[in-house]
Amino acid sequence: MVAFLVSAIRLGMSLLLGSTGETITEKVGHLNLGIPGIMCVGAACGCYAEYLYFKAVGVAVVPILAIIIPLIAALIGGALMGLLFSFLTITLRANQNMTGLAITTLGIGLSEYIINEATTIFTKGSKYFTAPLIPFTDRLGVFGDLVLEYGVFVYLALAIAIVTTYVLNKTRVGLHLRAVGENPATADAAGINVSKYRYVATCIGCAIAGLGGLAFIMDYLKGNWEYCVDTIGWLAIALVIFTVWNPTIAIFGSVAFGALYVASSYIPGVSFAGKALFKMLPYVVTLLVLIITSMRKKREHQPPQSLGLSYFREER
Amino acid sequence: MAKPIALECRGITKTFGRVVANKNCDLEVYHGEILAILGENGSGKTTLMNMVAGIYFPDEGRIFINGEEVTIASPKDAFAYKIGMIHQHFKLVDLFSATENIILGLEEQKKYNLKVAEEKVDEICHKYGFEIDPRKKIYNMSVSEKQTVEIIKVLYRGADILILDEPTAVLTPQETQKLFAVLRRMRDDGKCIIIITHKLHEVLSLSGRVTVLRKGEYIGTVNTAETTESQLTEMMVGKKITLNIDRAEPQNVTDRLEVQHISSVDALGNTVLDDISFTARSGEILGIAGIAGSGQREMLEAIAGLHHLTGGDIYYHNPKTGQIDDLRNKTPIQIRDLGVRLSFVPEDRLGMGLVGNMDIVDNMMLRSYRKGRGMFLHRREPKDLAEHIIHDLQVVTPGASTPVRHLSGGNVQKVLVGREIAASPTVLMAAYPVRGLDVNASYTIYNLLNQQKERGTAVIFVGEDLDVLLELCDRIMVINGGRIAGIVDGRTARKDEIGLLMTKSQEKEDALHGEN
Numbered sequence: 001m002v003a004f005l006v007s008a009i010r011l012g013m014s015l016l017l018g019s020t021g022e023t024i025t026e027k028v029g030h031l032n033l034g035i036p037g038i039m040c041v042g043a044a045c046g047c048y049a050e051y052l053y054f055k056a057v058g059v060a061v062v063p064i065l066a067i068i069i070p071l072i073a074a075l076i077g078g079a080l081m082g083l084l085f086s087f088l089t090i091t092l093r094a095n096q097n098m099t100g101l102a103i104t105t106l107g108i109g110l111s112e113y114i115i116n117e118a119t120t121i122f123t124k125g126s127k128y129f130t131a132p133l134i135p136f137t138d139r140l141g142v143f144g145d146l147v148l149e150y151g152v153f154v155y156l157a158l159a160i161a162i163v164t165t166y167v168l169n170k171t172r173v174g175l176h177l178r179a180v181g182e183n184p185a186t187a188d189a190a191g192i193n194v195s196k197y198r199y200v201a202t203c204i205g206c207a208i209a210g211l212g213g214l215a216f217i218m219d220y221l222k223g224n225w226e227y228c229v230d231t232i233g234w235l236a237i238a239l240v241i242f243t244v245w246n247p248t249i250a251i252f253g254s255v256a257f258g259a260l261y262v263a264s265s266y267i268p269g270v271s272f273a274g275k276a277l278f279k280m281l282p283y284v285v286t287l288l289v290l291i292i293t294s295m296r297k298k299r300e301h302q303p304p305q306s307l308g309l310s311y312f313r314e315e316r
Numbered sequence: 317m318a319k320p321i322a323l324e325c326r327g328i329t330k331t332f333g334r335v336v337a338n339k340n341c342d343l344e345v346y347h348g349e350i351l352a353i354l355g356e357n358g359s360g361k362t363t364l365m366n367m368v369a370g371i372y373f374p375d376e377g378r379i380f381i382n383g384e385e386v387t388i389a390s391p392k393d394a395f396a397y398k399i400g401m402i403h404q405h406f407k408l409v410d411l412f413s414a415t416e417n418i419i420l421g422l423e424e425q426k427k428y429n430l431k432v433a434e435e436k437v438d439e440i441c442h443k444y445g446f447e448i449d450p451r452k453k454i455y456n457m458s459v460s461e462k463q464t465v466e467i468i469k470v471l472y473r474g475a476d477i478l479i480l481d482e483p484t485a486v487l488t489p490q491e492t493q494k495l496f497a498v499l500r501r502m503r504d505d506g507k508c509i510i511i512i513t514h515k516l517h518e519v520l521s522l523s524g525r526v527t528v529l530r531k532g533e534y535i536g537t538v539n540t541a542e543t544t545e546s547q548l549t550e551m552m553v554g555k556k557i558t559l560n561i562d563r564a565e566p567q568n569v570t571d572r573l574e575v576q577h578i579s580s581v582d583a584l585g586n587t588v589l590d591d592i593s594f595t596a597r598s599g600e601i602l603g604i605a606g607i608a609g610s611g612q613r614e615m616l617e618a619i620a621g622l623h624h625l626t627g628g629d630i631y632y633h634n635p636k637t638g639q640i641d642d643l644r645n646k647t648p649i650q651i652r653d654l655g656v657r658l659s660f661v662p663e664d665r666l667g668m669g670l671v672g673n674m675d676i677v678d679n680m681m682l683r684s685y686r687k688g689r690g691m692f693l694h695r696r697e698p699k700d701l702a703e704h705i706i707h708d709l710q711v712v713t714p715g716a717s718t719p720v721r722h723l724s725g726g727n728v729q730k731v732l733v734g735r736e737i738a739a740s741p742t743v744l745m746a747a748y749p750v751r752g753l754d755v756n757a758s759y760t761i762y763n764l765l766n767q768q769k770e771r772g773t774a775v776i777f778v779g780e781d782l783d784v785l786l787e788l789c790d791r792i793m794v795i796n797g798g799r800i801a802g803i804v805d806g807r808t809a810r811k812d813e814i815g816l817l818m819t820k821s822q823e824k825e826d827a828l829h830g831e832n
Contacts, residue, residue, distance in 0.1 A: 172419075172428040179409050179420050186407035189371065190421025191392035299411055299455050 002145050004266040005259070010150070010220045011232075012258030013157040017212030018236025019254065020161050020247045021078070024205035026240060027168060028198045029181035030089065031308040033100025035209050036233025037107020038081040042210020043217045043229050044111035045077030046070035050125040050218075051118040066128040067152055070214060078210020081107060082203040090198050093310045108230050115225055126223025129153060129215075153215040160208060161247040168247075177201055181304035184311035194311055212236065235261065238286040244293060244301040257282045321383060322347045322508040323368065323399070323477050328377035330363055337363040341377070341534040343527055345477070350499060350509045352523035352540070354516075354552055356754035358724070360532035361512045362404070365479045369401035370394035381477075392421075400470025401479040406462045410455040414448060418469045440471050444498050444505075459608070460491045467498070478502065479510045484518060488607055489782060489815035496522055514552075514755070516545050517783070530554055553755060561762050561787045563806075564770055566600045571633050572774035573743050578618060578628030578644075588614045590798040592628070596743065596774040598635070601765060603789030603806060604778040605814050611798035612778045613663060616745045619776075620660045621648045632656050635742060659741035661733055663748045663778070665725075669732045672721030676702040676713065679720055680735055705734035709760065726757035733764060744768050747778040762788055782811050794818055 018039055025032045032038075050070040054061065085103050088094040130151040168174040179187040180197045188194050213229050239257055243249040264270045264278035293301045325343040329336075338360045345351045355361045367374045370391040378385055381397045388394050394401070408417050415434045426432075434450040441448055448464050457465070463483060470478055480499075484492045499509055499522065513519060519526050520540060528535040528551040535551050573596040580589045589611050596602050604612055617623035619630055621643065630643040634655060641654050651658060662668040670679045680698035702716040709730040713723055720728055733749060746765065750758040765788065769775050779785045785792055789806040794817040801817040 170428070172422075175412075175416060175420060175428070179412070182409045182411055183407070186409055186417075187421065189369075189391050189401075189403070189407040191390065191395055192421045299453070305410065 004262065005146055006149075007220075007262045007266075008259035009154065009255050010258070011216075011262055012254035012256075013154045014212045014216035014220055014232055015236050015239055015257055016157045016161055016247075016250055016254035017153075017215055018209045018233060019239035019243065019250050020157075020164050021205040021207070021209030021212065022237055022240045023243075023245055023247050023250070024164060024168075024177075024208070025082070025202045026245060026307055027181045027304055028177055028201040029184060029304055029306040029309060029311070030085070030198060030202050030205075031096050031100065032082075032085060032103075032202065032206070033097060033237065034081065034085050034103025034107065035100075035206075035237055036230035037104035037110075038078050038085075038206045038209050039107075039213030039216070039233040039236070040111035040229045041081050041107045041114075041213070042074040042078040042207075043213030043225075044114040045210070046074035046214035047122050047125075047217060047225065048114050048118050049073030050122055054124065061128075063128050063131075066125060070125065070218070071211065074210045074214040075207040076210075078213075079203045079207040081210070082206025083199075085206065086199045086202045089310060090195050093312060096308050096310070104230065104233070111229065112227065120225035122218065122223035122225065124223070126218045126221075129218040130222060151219055153219045156211070157215065158251060160211075161251050165246065165248040178304070181306060184306055184309075188311070198311075209233070209236065235282055238283055241303075242282075242286045242289050244289075245303065256285075260285065320347050321345070322349075322381070323510075324380040324383075325364070325368065326378045326380070328364060328367060328374045328379070330360075330367060330372060330374050336532050338367075338374075338529075339532045339534075341529065341532075343534075344537075345508050345510055347476070347508050348503055348506045349525065350503050350511060350523045352519040352526045353510060353512045353529065354514065354519055354526050354548060355529035356514060356552060356756075357726075358531070358754065359529045359552075361529055362481055363532075364529070365401060365481065365510065365512060368394070368477075369399060369479060371401075395473050395475075398474055398476040399479070400473060400475030400477070402463065402466040402470065402481065402483060404481040404485065406466055408454045408462055408465060411453070413451050413453055414457075414465045414468075415450040417454060417465055418450075418472050420469075422473070437468060437472065440468050444471070444501055446498065459486045460488075460495075463487070463495070475507075477508045477510070479512070481512045482514070483511065484513070484515065485780075486608065488818050489811060490819055492518075515781075516548055519548065520545065528552055549755075561759070561784075562766060563788065563790075564766065566597070566790055567770070568772060569597045569599050570635075571595050572598045572635070573619065574631040574633070575615075575619070576629045576631065578615075578625050578630065580614060580618060580623060580625045580627075582614075588798050589618065589625070592795070592798070592800055594793055594800065594803065596776055598742065598772045598774045599769055600790045601769050601775040601777055601788060601806075603785040603792040604776065604795060605782060605785055605792055605818060606795040606801075607818055608780070610795045610818075612795055613747060614798075615795070616660065616662070616747055616776070616778065619643065619743075619745065620658060621646050621651045632743075657739060657742045659736035659739050659744045661729075661736050661744075661746040661749050663751065665728050665732055666721065670720050670728065673719050675717040675719055676706070676711075676731055677716050679731065680705075680738075683735060683739060701735070701738055705731060705738065709734050709764075725751075726753040729753060729761065730757070733761060737764060737768060740771075741768075741773055743774045743776070745776040745778075748780060749777070750784075751780070758784075782814055785814075786811065 018035060022032060022035050053069050081103060085099060088099045089096050132149045133152055133155055134148050176192045177197055180192060180194050184194045216229055216232050217225055235257055239250055239253055243253040260281040261279055264275040321344055323345045325341060328338055328341040330338040341364050353361045366372045370388045370393050373389060379388060386397055415430060415437050418437055419433045437450040446464050446468060448461060454462060483495060487495060503509055523540050525537055525539050527537045530552060576593050578589055578592050582588050592615060606612055614623050618625050625645055632641045632643050634641060643651055666672045677695060677699045680701045681693060684698055699716060705711060706713060706716060711727045711730045713727060720731055729749060749761050765775050765777060777789060786806060791803055792806050792809060793803045794801040794814055796818055
């Protein structure tokens, strides 16, 4: 049971990073379906950086650098993909849905290329990520195992989610950001630079999502690369809807999604085909949430009003 | 003038592609003055003001604030020069509270604090006499409240020059009076107020001076005290026109459509129509007045068979057979098959009335495609009809095969009204048929309605301009929150009487909500 929950939480945290990133981009009105591809690229960049770092230093590994270098690489990889998406949709005003799907395909291909250049085994690097951040937790029994004994990613994801919620709801920047996503013409008339907000928020969001991809490989898969990071990306997008665009709710939502996703492995006697059905559950739940929120019609729980729409000031 | 000059524009020109929106426009406004900018639709009033507010950038010309030449490249620059514009379409984020909208875009040095901002909003309300709850969400607000938020928004930024784009278009007479009182208070406070409008009586009652634009060109500026309605109309339209609606005495009045106790609810279970009963008679124009969204649309749609009723009946007295048919909850096609000749000009022209991407002929066929025999469409008849309408109603279009989406609002409306009238209806329902039309086009439509009335059609006309309703209609039904507030005689009723009916029971309802 503990192993199941721990596994759910660890998967959940990569989902949380992905969905927090997507929430930020959606809040400025960008429906970014490129998230799966961006998470792939983030993961691949992080892993490749780790591979290069180990190759360069040999055995003299500094633990803190072994963590920070891949993190930065994943952030940059994600941000660059976000920049590409922003350039296409904001500056060239391409359709967001189409661009997003293209970015996903591009990202998956790009990540495979990068990984095939290096190796698919990063277990050595993974140790630094999975090492418990808080010492002596192994002496605290089940409580320690369940609540405290996690690597850097779990705490990072939680911190990012909470900070994001705070910034979105309690600061001027957050107010402006939400205004851009709700009604860009209004934001523009109020003197907010819509393009700047969209560019910056999308790049930051994608960088965070890239981190989620790395978390999935390094933390949840313990450094064994698998060509399925994009699956997590789709789950992350579903999670955004599931948690009605709120990263703090996403903390719990992500664990719930993680639990549903890994449940099949912990229930004895589930056939291989049955596992696929189990992995479908998060999407079914998302559909239910969509139905319920649209039935309740609470304005606060609807997607940002101009989600998916390009904005051009002099359009008449 | 002794008062200092606040804003001055010289030789402003702006083009959109090949369309010239403003050509060499001049303008000057003083502090402590209300200036009206008058012009028909498409005369470039809003475009000119948008350049002052930094939404557009002029191609040519110079702008001076307090005597100094300035460049206004963005709304932010406009704020810096203390210019605030209240747009016709409110620029508010529905999901935010009043205060959040008001402080949106402000880059204050102080820390972000909603509480402090709310107090400041309260202060402004108190000073000028606004009534609004700073914490109320925009999506819960009435149109008039939203407008108040917009005005407070520019005052919060310390605006000295306020531009209001057709502020009264959406207000009831009472709300308009309240707004004017506030504006006068601001003027006395030394603010400079520019109001864009095409309603002459507002110009005359509120402004100190009037600047008139026509087709993007500056025509002139006159002192309100020294001008007359007819002089202004002439400046606005470019020629002397008489704007009179000939209201003939109703002839051969018989009951045509009898609506009895109809009620309905919307998808969320809110009551939209509440026990509405009235009779539309042939040879008569029945006007319907009410604040937008009081149930006018649903009522007409119910009659046309597009809105489901939960109760009540709609009886049609068929003049041919003498029979009485019940139209309740029948589909439009069932209604037509009963031999009811019902025409409907919906308020959403390009949504419900016409298909924008199709040409005029195809749009004619939308009503007649079932007539043909065999599997192929017959294009000749609708083509003749289209040519006929273009000619008779003077539709400005390159030809009958132009997609209607390329036509201007007035011409689109002519096509729609023309098609509906061509069906020689016995009942003609028109919802806001002159919305967005200029003076000339509006009067063309009014005359068409009058012709129909004289032909013996029962005309139902939903309007927003009370002056027009009073001039055009034989009887006026005031609808309010889905109920009938009263039916008055169009020849004897007074405007304030109707205005009161439009708002009165609403206030009662608000009080009820307050108790809950």
